[in-house]
Amino acid sequence: xxxxxxxxxWGLSVDADLMYRCMLMFGSQTSRQLERGLGLSRHRVxxxxxxxxxxGAVDRRPTHWAPVEPDGLISSLRxxxxxxxxxxxxxxxxxxxxLDDGVRHLPSRALTRARLAxxxxxxxxxxLAMQPERAYDAESARPAVPMDRALLTRGVRMRVLxxxxxxxGDPLAAYGRQAEDLTPDYREAPxxxxxxxxxxxxxxxxxxxxxxxxxxxxxxTQEAVVSAFVALFERRWEAAETRQExxxxxxxxxxxxxxxxxxxxxxxxxxxxxDTMRISRRTVSNTLRxxxxxxxxxxxxxxxxxxxxxxxxxxxGPAPAGEEA
Numbered sequence: 001x002x003x004x005x006x007x008x009x010w011g012l013s014v015d016a017d018l019m020y021r022c023m024l025m026f027g028s029q030t031s032r033q034l035e036r037g038l039g040l041s042r043h044r045v046x047x048x049x050x051x052x053x054x055x056g057a058v059d060r061r062p063t064h065w066a067p068v069e070p071d072g073l074i075s076s077l078r079x080x081x082x083x084x085x086x087x088x089x090x091x092x093x094x095x096x097x098x099l100d101d102g103v104r105h106l107p108s109r110a111l112t113r114a115r116l117a118x119x120x121x122x123x124x125x126x127x128l129a130m131q132p133e134r135a136y137d138a139e140s141a142r143p144a145v146p147m148d149r150a151l152l153t154r155g156v157r158m159r160v161l162x163x164x165x166x167x168x169g170d171p172l173a174a175y176g177r178q179a180e181d182l183t184p185d186y187r188e189a190p191x192x193x194x195x196x197x198x199x200x201x202x203x204x205x206x207x208x209x210x211x212x213x214x215x216x217x218x219x220x221t222q223e224a225v226v227s228a229f230v231a232l233f234e235r236r237w238e239a240a241e242t243r244q245e246x247x248x249x250x251x252x253x254x255x256x257x258x259x260x261x262x263x264x265x266x267x268x269x270x271x272x273x274x275d276t277m278r279i280s281r282r283t284v285s286n287t288l289r290x291x292x293x294x295x296x297x298x299x300x301x302x303x304x305x306x307x308x309x310x311x312x313x314x315x316x317g318p319a320p321a322g323e324e325a
Contacts, residue, residue, distance in 0.1 A: 005070050008154045010077045011121060012055060015040060015048040020057050023067035030064045102222035105208065112205065112217040113143050116197070120147050123156050123199050128233050129184075131162040132192035132210075140213075141175040148172070149181055158184035161236055163192045187240035196229060204229045260287055261307055 007017040018038060023029050029037070034045045049065060052058040056076045059066045068076075106112045151158055164171050165188060177183070195213075197205040204220040206229075207213050220226060253261070256277070263273040274281045288300065297303050 005074055005077075007052075007055070007057065010055070011150055012051050012057075013048060014153060015044050016051040016055075016057075019045065019048045020052055020067060023058065023065065024070070028061065028064040028066040034065075102225070103218060103220050105216060106205075106219055107216040109139070109213055109216065115219065116205070117143070117147065119199055119203065120150055123151060123154075125156065125200050126198075127151055127156055127158045127184075127200075128196070128198040128230065129158075129160045130192050130194060130196040130233060130236070131160060131164075132195055134163055136171055136175070138175060141172055145172055145176040145181075148177070148184060152182035152184070159233075159237065160184045160186045161189055161192060161233065161240055162186060163189065187237060189236055189240040192236070193232070196233065198226065198229055198233065201226060201230050257287060257291065260284060261291075265304075 007020055008014060019029075019034055019040075022034065022038060026037070031042070031045050031049065034040065034049075035042055038045075040048070049058065052065075053060060055073075057068050057073050059068060106115055148158065162171075170177055170183060173179075195207050195210060202221065204226045205217045206220070207217050208215045220229075256279075259277060260273055263276060264270075268276065270281055270284045274284050288303065291307075292298065292300075292303050295303065295307075
């Protein structure tokens with residue numbers, strides 16, 4: 001097979017990339033052949049072909065689609081990217097101002113957004129972000145949706161550390177993110193020290209003034225400085241709460257359950273607790289199993305930790321013989 005460029009790197013969908021590779025391998029195809037050969041729906045094939053045609057990756061013939069040779073396609077994609085990104089940067093005045101080796105000032109939000117869009121296609125591995133905002137503004141949130149989609153579709157790992165509640169739903173759903181879209185890993189922190197973006201641990205962006213984003217951002221490529229920002233992110237990330245973390249459920253215990261747990265906490269065996277409470281060993285086992293199910297734990301050690309954290313065992317004396325819950 002002729003060497004096929006990864007069209008996902010250039011912003012095309014996975015479906016479009018797959019169809020292009022298929023045509024390079026097997027030659028010109030009809031829409032129906034692509035549907036059958038790749039197991040894609042008619043809608044997905046049509047959308048992918050539209051992408052490929054717009055990118056200049058295929059030629060439309062009367063009865064089929066023919067792939068453009070990879071070398072010519074890459075040259076065309078490069079020209080499109082230069083044309084697409086040079087105009088916003090030229091129009092966003094003033095121009096970037098070099099400050100020192102590895103640091104420059106992007107003096108407006110528009111210029112910063114254009115620069116980020118330019119770099120999205122070059123990110124290969126990881127995108128980190130700190131977001132101290134309690135609520136997003138539309139000017140920042142809307143451009144973030146297609147950027148996130150492009151990165152996540154290519155398999156770039158995205159981690160976001162934010163101040164918004166981790167269980168509050170997707171904050172970008174109101175700005176164009178779809179339910180079927182991939183989403184970044186998110187953790188919540190009570191305080192996020194700075195607004196920050198780090199791409200592939202090589203380039204960092206942070207605002208010149210946290211209180212006035214219209215003053216633009218610093219773009220930093222100094223290795224030592226970027227590494228320090230990454231280390232800050234990792235420390236905060238490890239200390240933050242994930243969306244999946246849930247508080248231990250609150251439960252109320254019966255008199256029998258409290259007595260049993262109190263005896264076991266004093267070191268009684270199941271048999272000793274059963275004899276003291278005048279119940280069967282099976283009742284002891286069933287009671288503990290029931291408590292583990294209610295608290296969502298898997299063994300007695302975890303049960304002890306859960307009960308201890310809830311502080312619900314206050315009575316350690318044995319119940320009267322035959323006491324019922």
